[in-house]
Amino acid sequence: MQVTNEEILRGLAEIVNEVAGVETSEITPEKSFVDELDIDSLSMVEIAVQVEDRFGVKVPDDVLANLKTVGDAVDYVAKTT
Amino acid sequence: MRPPLQQLSPTAGARILGLGSRQPEQIVTNADIAARGVDTNNEWIRARVGIVERRIARHDQSVVDMAVDAGSKALADAGLTPGDIDAVLVATCTMPSYIPNAAAQTADRIGVRAAPAFDINAACAGFCYGLGTASDMIRAGSARHVLVIGAEKLSDWVDPMDRSTCIIFADGAGAAVVGPADHGERPGIGPIAAGSAGDLVETIVVADRNCFIRQEGQEVYRWAITQIAPVALRALELAGVSPADVDVLVPHQANLRIVEAIAKRMRAAGAREDMVVADDIVHSGNTSSASIPLALDHMRAEGRVRSGDLALLVGFGAGLSYAGQAVVLP
Numbered sequence: 001m002q003v004t005n006e007e008i009l010r011g012l013a014e015i016v017n018e019v020a021g022v023e024t025s026e027i028t029p030e031k032s033f034v035d036e037l038d039i040d041s042l043s044m045v046e047i048a049v050q051v052e053d054r055f056g057v058k059v060p061d062d063v064l065a066n067l068k069t070v071g072d073a074v075d076y077v078a079k080t081t
Numbered sequence: 082m083r084p085p086l087q088q089l090s091p092t093a094g095a096r097i098l099g100l101g102s103r104q105p106e107q108i109v110t111n112a113d114i115a116a117r118g119v120d121t122n123n124e125w126i127r128a129r130v131g132i133v134e135r136r137i138a139r140h141d142q143s144v145v146d147m148a149v150d151a152g153s154k155a156l157a158d159a160g161l162t163p164g165d166i167d168a169v170l171v172a173t174c175t176m177p178s179y180i181p182n183a184a185a186q187t188a189d190r191i192g193v194r195a196a197p198a199f200d201i202n203a204a205c206a207g208f209c210y211g212l213g214t215a216s217d218m219i220r221a222g223s224a225r226h227v228l229v230i231g232a233e234k235l236s237d238w239v240d241p242m243d244r245s246t247c248i249i250f251a252d253g254a255g256a257a258v259v260g261p262a263d264h265g266e267r268p269g270i271g272p273i274a275a276g277s278a279g280d281l282v283e284t285i286v287v288a289d290r291n292c293f294i295r296q297e298g299q300e301v302y303r304w305a306i307t308q309i310a311p312v313a314l315r316a317l318e319l320a321g322v323s324p325a326d327v328d329v330l331v332p333h334q335a336n337l338r339i340v341e342a343i344a345k346r347m348r349a350a351g352a353r354e355d356m357v358v359a360d361d362i363v364h365s366g367n368t369s370s371a372s373i374p375l376a377l378d379h380m381r382a383e384g385r386v387r388s389g390d391l392a393l394l395v396g397f398g399a400g401l402s403y404a405g406q407a408v409v410l411p
Contacts, residue, residue: 042129042299045303045306
């Protein structure tokens with residue numbers, strides 16, 4: 001089943017909200033995880049783990065390091081699922 | 082013809098009879114670490130690892146010194162004397178050299194004469210391996226009372242200027258006396274759930290004996306938050322109890338965020354919201370094999386746990402190694 005980018009963004013926003021307490025309305029594609037959403041490296045790992053569970057993709061540490069913005073993460077999930 | 086090899090009479094099970102702990106007097110706060118020039122601060126440390134302060138041993142205070150004190154206290158707590166102890170196991174990975182081991186001298190200084198005494202190196206999982214070994218020795222009939230101690234002086238192996246490790250690791254010792262569940266008592270130590278992940282060996286290492294501990298924090302964190310809750314659940318399954326039966330969760334005090342992540346997963350698997358979760362790391366730091374017995378002894382002193390409570394222990398660390406079991410608190 002193909003997941004749309006909107007569905008990935010919504011799912012990702014829920015995960016980021018749960019892990020880091022950021023309002024889901026703040027979680028938009030252009031935002032950077034570290035600089036704008038103030039998410040630290042350990043929370044990024046927790047987000048990666050939950051993304052893996054939810055979308056059935058692998059997000060290894062070297063990939064994670066290159067996911068700078070919310071949009072990067074959405075694109076990665078979209079092309080990997 | 083040679084007779085078959087005779088076997089000792091087994092017992093039905095083992096339980097923890099007493100606990101004890103020893104921490105160094107010297108408290109090192111986050112501000113103390115920043116003040117010596119390490120590029121960090123209190124807010125950063127508390128957010129990343131949840132530690133407010135840790136205890137660091139004096140130069141002349143050894144792994145064995147702390148092990149002796151913790152072990153003696155556990156003996157007194159169990160109402161036993163050194164003569165009652167049949168074996169002494171010391172879980173440690175921070176002796177100043179590989180030879181001699183810690184256990185023989187610890188046994189001698191406590192007054193346990195000529196007993197089997199050996200060290201266990203499974204890093205931060207060491208205490209759970211020790212408890213499992215003690216329980217199995219007692220069940221097999223090769224010992225009646227075993228003193229199990231986790232003792233570490235990590236400060237000897239940490240670069241005091243490395244902000245990724247010096248904020249975490251600390252010193253201390255914790256001990257338990259394990260004895261038979263006889264006279265109709267119920268066994269108080271469940272089967273061990275244990276294993277290793279040697280493919281991740283490079284994530285926590287002392288590269289050579291003149292070097293300091295190096296840790297790939299992010300990789301270890303991912304492993305711990307995903308792989309350890311299943312080990313804990315497996316320990317419950319082996320003991321025939323359910324997550325909802327657990328009164329106290331005592332994960333190795335690696336990092337408060339790992340502890341919380343494991344607790345979250347245990348609750349998702351059915352553990353109660355009112356389950357007590359050990360957070361001894363906040364004031365003790367990460368003391369490797371000592372962290373679980375230290376947390377148990379402290380929580381008991383604070384009145385947060387009671388005799389008869391079901392505690393779920395799970396250790397994990399360098400190797401990578403892991404082990405856990407369900408125990409009934411003395």
